[in-house]
Amino acid sequence: MALVSKNIVTLLYMIVILINSSDSERLHKQIYSSIEGGAACFRRLNGTKQAGCSSSNKGTVGVVQMVHNLEDAQWIAYNGTAGPYMAVVSTAIFHDVIEVLMSHSGHVAGILLFANATIRANGFTQDSQCPNGYASGPGSQCLSGNGGIVWNEAGTDLLRRDIPFPIFFLPESKIDEIEKIEDCYKRYNLERKQNGQPLCSLQMNSFMYAAVNSVVCLRRSATTALLTPTKVCDPLGDNNVYYSLFPRGKETNTTKKPVILTTARIDTASLFDGLSPGAASSVVGMVTLITAAATLAQTISAANAHLYRRNVLWALFNGETFDYIGSQRVAYDISRKAWPPNAPLSETDIPLHLEIGQLGGSLLKNKDTDTWPLYAFVPENSEIRELFLQQMSSNIEAYNMTLQPIFSTNLPPSSLHSFRRILQNATTSGMIREVLLTDHNEKFTNLFYNSALDDYEKIGFVYRNISIGNDGTFVSTDELVANGSMKTSDIQVKIANLASALARTLYEQVSEAQYTGNVSASAHLVDEMLYCFLKSQACRLLLAADYAQSGSREDNLPEIPAPLYVGVAAWSTTAPVFAGHLLALLTGTHLQQNRTQCDALSDPDYSYYWLRGWNNSGVCIQTTMNFSQAVSPAFMIPDYDFTSGEYSTWTESVWQAMWARVFVSASGNGAQFAAILGAFTTVLAAFFTFWLHKHSAVVFDNAPTALVNNDAASGILRTVNC
Known part of the structure; x- marks a missing residue:
């Protein structure tokens, strides 16, 4: 039994x-219902503070409150009774309400930010009014927060502030998730008297391991590395890209040519992980540089290098958003005669530094006209700069555009600031002359600077999807305009014309003669590059410039734009690789070598890359393009003082998971009833157990003696194996 x-x-x-x-x-x-497709705000740190967001260790929970206007935000701050609240906010009003929510963070559990196609934001930038203000060179007059001159007038500085709650972002494509939350809100949360009611709630998990500042998190990482393999933060950094018109590897001190250093930035940033489109902030400038480099390479053959006294060195800097990481490293290495690694330059080798700054903010405004007003910032006038400006103005006016010189040491945010600080003697003395090209004068025309909304729509880009020849031939701009495929007001045409004007000006600087040829940049090439960087990595241009592998890799390139955030130094990102490979593909020599032969080639003047090529079968590229580290000198210098402000000290926190979910939380009355019911059930069970023990002889037939033993001395309710 x-x-x-x-x-x-x-x-x-x-x-x-x-x-x-x-x-x-x-x-x-x-x-629980998961919120899919969101991107979380994460934490970065520098030598003195932490910035960005973090949730609690197990996720932060709050009651959903739809915020449609400033009054809704003020209700959370002053009148909400069931908080803390999760504010669901459109990007259109984010700038209007964020300060109210930040200043009453005790009532705010977090923010779910969403982009709405029907209500667009007029401006959206989380960078400061003076981006990289603490890394500016001598002569800068930007005075953020003091009523002075500012470049980024709509800046909130959230990229560099410690936000006391998590923030998640949902793009327009995920508006159905917002509708799900709003339905839940309307069902449970519309009543303002919310105490004691079941309420629609959100939970966000974006816990960050790093805290305080870069010094603390790096010390914790070094300490825990002895015990566990877990790090809590990594230095920001990646790779810079550089390419020279003529090879420089075999140059000596007597044969070395002065170089015109022509630069632009790769990176941009936003508050949110994986969302950094950078259309006007960086992509237009980067595409202009690559297109101009390809055009100049068609104009001057590297085989004729001996005919020219000057060279052109093109460089794309990475990490510029965070105190000019890439350009600081290059300027620092030049001061030590260590860049480029294979043929280092000194300050005396750079008679002119031309920076292609922020372009694109005014393209949408001028989309219906042929004009595109541009500006050239020049710190001090000099003969070589005056000649360059004359040549550039003449070439750019041929394309119905204007270039207005601005002579001032108050320069907009650009890599020139790194050179003016680190190589100050060379720049202030006029040894290195500087010119900065932008599309703005006193204030940014880009109202979405360094944000998740700085996408292709903000520059008015419409992809034309024109076929590329099997040998990589692009249709000329003149032919595209003549056959109606493009108009002279299209941004592709304007960028191609700017690249043509720049290439011709550099030709005249190198050759010391006026350009009389007819080579010009192709708006078709610009169209493809903009599509690749702003809409889809799975494009024909990047497929051709990708590393050639065995088998097809088309499915491995996602149909989303490559994030342009610099990332951490421990991991390479795709943006500089794509940019470098495009330079190699478009300017290099295509050799008739197989993969084995290509890998075996070695020459101090060149690098060799085995890329997919235009027919996807693989091609050996001989190029002067190469990569160099874009990691701040602060992480190289022994015992560096992280509070000095001399070099960038930005790090990024490690995190484990990011997710958000919506659910209905129980009412207070329900919790009280459950507690009372539990207590009653416990008492009832104890009474019933006592009764069974006392009357076991009646309840159980043939009960063992041990069970009916009423030996009170034991004081123990006995148990039996049945």
Whole structure:
């Protein structure tokens, strides 16, 4: 009998376990609904502080409150009774309400920010009014927060502030998730008297391991590395890209040519992980540089290098958003005669530094006209700069554009600041002359600077999808305009014309003669590059410039734009690789070598890359393009003082998971009832157990003597194996 009872109990126990295991996941899904497609705000740190967002260790929970205007935000701050609240906010009003929510963070659990296609933001930038203000060179007059001159007038500085709650962002494509939350809100949360009611709630998890500042998190990482493999932060950094018109590897001090250093930035940033489109902030400038380099390479053959006294060195800097990481490293290495690694330059080798700054903010404004007003910032006038400006103005006016010189040491944010600080003697003395090209004068024309909304729509880009020849031939701009495929007001045409004017000006600087040829940049090439960087990595241009592997890799390139955030130094990102490979593909020599032969080639003047090529079968590229580290000198110098402000000290926190979910939280009355019911059930069970023990002889037939023993001395309720 005892054995049978024991088997029955075991069987019942197993049935309960099986039911629980099969239903637990279903029950979880009934309680929680995941918010898909969101991007979380994360934490970065520098030598003196932490910036960005973090949730609590197990996620932060708050009651949903739809914020449609400033009054809704003020209600959360001053009148909400069931908080803390999760504010669901459109990007159109984010700048209007963020300061109210930040200043009353005790009532705010977090923010779910969403982009709405029907209500667009007029401006959206989380950088400061004076971007990289603490890394500015001598002569800068930007006075953020003091009523002075500012470049980024709409800046909130959230990129560099410690935000006391998590923020998640949902793009326009995920508006159905917002509708799901709003339905939940309307069902449970519309009443302002919310105490004691079941309420629609959100939970956000974006816990960051790093805290305080870069010094603390790096010390913690070094300490824990001895015990566990877990790091809490990494230095920001990646790679710079450089390419020279003529090879420089075999140059000596007597044969070395002065170089015109022509630069632009690769990176941009936003508050949110994986969302950094950078259309006007960086992409237009980068595409202009690559297109101009390809055009100049068609104009002057590297084989004729001996005919020219000057060279052109093109460089794309990475990490510029965070105190000019890439350009600081290059200027620092030049001061030590260590860049480029294969043929280092000194300050005396650079008669002119031309920076292609922020372009694109005014393209949408001028989309219906042929004009594109541009500006050239010049710190001090000099003969070589005056000649360059004359040549550039003449070439650019041929394309119905204007270039207005601005002579001032108050330069907009650009890599010139790194050179003016680190190589100050060379720049202030006029040894290195400087020119900065932009599309703005006193204030940015880009109202979405360094944000998740700085996308292709903000520059008015419409992809034309024109076929590329099997040998990489692009249709000329003149032919595209003549056959109606493009108009002279299209941004592709304007960027191609600017690249043509720049290439011709550099030709005249190198050759010391006026350009009389007819080579010009192709708006078709610009169209493809903009599509690749702003809409989809799975494009023909990047496929051709990708590393050639065995088998097809088309499915491995995602149909989303490559994030342009610099990332951490421990991992390479795709943006500089794509930019470098495009330079190699478009300017290099295509050799008739197989993969094995290509890998075996070695020459101090060149690098060799095996890329997919235009027919996807692989091609050996001989190029002067190469990569160099874009990691701040602060992480190289022994015992560097991270509070000095001399070099960038930015790091990024490590995190484990980021997710958000919506659910209905129980009311206070329900919790009280559950507590009372639990207490009552416990008392009832104790009474019933006592009663069974006292009357066991009546309840159970043939009960063992031990069970009915009323030996009070033991004081123990005895148990028996049945």
